[in-house]
Amino acid sequence: MKVLVVGGGGREHALVWKISRSPRVKKIFCAPGNAGIAQLAECVDIKDGNIPALVDLVRREKIDLTVVGPEAPLVAGLVDILEKEGFPVFGPRQRAAEIEGSKVLAKEIMQKYGIPTARYAAFDSARDARDYIREIGAPCVVKADGLAAGKGVIVAEDEQTALAAVESIMEQKVFGAAGSRIVVEERLRGEEASMLAFTDGEHVVPMISSQDHKQVFDGDRGPNTGGMGAYAPAPVLSPAIQQEVMEKIMLPAVRGMAAEDRPYRGVLYAGLMFTEKGPQVLEFNARFGDPETQPIMAMLESDLVDVIQALLAGELHKADLRWFDGAAVCVVLASGGYPGAYQKGEVIAGLESLPENVTAFHAGTAMRGGAFVTAGGRVLGITARADSIPAAIDLAYRGVSRVHFNGMHYRKDIGQKALNR
Incomplete structure (x- = not known):
């Protein structure tokens, strides 16, 4: 089989890594991929939003299975186009993917079919949204309706923050067209x-x-x-x-x-x-x-x-779905300044010295002069598997201690909530 994985982040590296272990798979392509993925697959320089070029790649290489990683090509209808041409593809069609592509649609579905969720109101007018926030007060949550790469949600503990969120999303358009509509909902705690x-x-x-x-x-x-x-x-x-x-x-x-x-x-x-x-x-x-x-x-x-x-x-x-009887922990190593502005091109050291049962899934990396360098905000996901959560946490952070690049930062409490239970 020839498999194409669409995307170029840590999720896609994990999918390529897992697919590469299938005896049925002879070759993997990844578009666009990254420097870590290139160790397992042929990376093709096509952005995940370039639907015509992706379709051409599937046709040209006669791909037996396409696995779509990110949300944007799903919402853009890549699955529908490939299915129509008779190519097997894994992911929801465009109308189904809108459950992520529109938070308003998702809320309407949940309300109609009795799925438990926070109370909400949807707005396409910034003035109406502000009036509503002044009426209900804070805390509340303000969400851009469309795709915002996981960042279009502002949890506002006070009214001033909520009103500022409306301005930045709807008027300053910090998330582009994704902010043409917003959802304001009650803050859930837990x-x-x-x-x-x-x-x-x-x-x-x-x-x-x-x-x-x-x-x-x-x-x-x-x-x-x-x-x-x-x-x-x-x-x-x-x-x-x-x-x-x-x-x-x-x-x-x-x-x-x-x-x-x-x-x-x-x-x-x-x-x-x-x-x-x-x-x-x-x-x-x-x-x-x-x-x-x-x-x-x-x-x-x-x-x-x-x-x-x-x-x-x-x-x-x-399907035979089996899981390891233990635990796995992933610690993300991020570039200095992330999630704000950050430098690229910092040399990454230590990846060759990771302990056994620790894998570095590349997210934002590139190759330069034979060395891995940073090329994104989230750079690596150091992932460890062990017999228990405490053991997996310990092993993951031992892996983290071996890796270094200028400005690197990470959370030191991944998995702590599990230990607290």
Whole structure:
């Protein structure tokens, strides 16, 4: 088989790494990929948003399976185009991917099908949004409606911050067209975790639970990022709670999407808050999470290609989904200044000295003069697998201690919430 993975971040490196272990796969392409992915796949210099060039690549190389990593090409309809031409592709079609592409649509689906989520109101007028915020007060959450690379959410503890968020999103257009509409919702309190599930549109099979760490600093302080680390499994999602999430959230979402003529096939990601009232949905994503994919792929014992092919055949319930009986932890190493402005081109040292059972998934890296250099805000995801969460945390940070580049920073408390339980 020839497989194409679309994307170029840490999530895609983890997917390429897992797919490369399938005996059925002879060659992997990745577009655009990164310097780490290039060790396992042929990287093709096509941006993930260049749909015509991606389609041409699939035609030219006669790709047997395309796996779409990021949300933007899903929302742009890459899956629909490839399916129409008869090429097998893993990911939801355009109308289904809009569950991530529009937060307003996601809220409407949740409200209509009784899926627990925060109270909200949607606005396409900044003045109306400000009036509403003055009426309800703070704390509240202000969200850009469209895709904003995981950063279009402002948790406002006071009214001034909420009003400033409306101005920056709707008037200053810091997230571009994604901010033409906004959602203002109540602030939920509790512990966050993620549930990702495979679905063929009828059957829904959960993956191992995971927990992302969005804020840049220890103790969940500072601005939101694309994710500073993750671990799996997340103890907050006990077997009983996982069953509740399946029955009240995942199954109703897939059935609701089908009823709306938006049949959903691929990975459905639910970002959850575990409140006093039970689990509630913060957001739905239409793809694998980043950095959750890194520990999830480290934990997956089954052949990912077999699982995907069963899903595409509508036989997901027959797939052999097995997980390692232990834990995995991913610590993201970021460039100095991230999530704000940062330098590129810093030489990365120490990757050749990582301990056994530790993998460096590359996110923002390039090759220069035979050396890996930084090329993004999130640079590496140092991921360790061990028999328990404490052992995986210890091993991951031992891996982190071996790596260095100028300005490198990272959170030192990834997995701490699991230890607290």
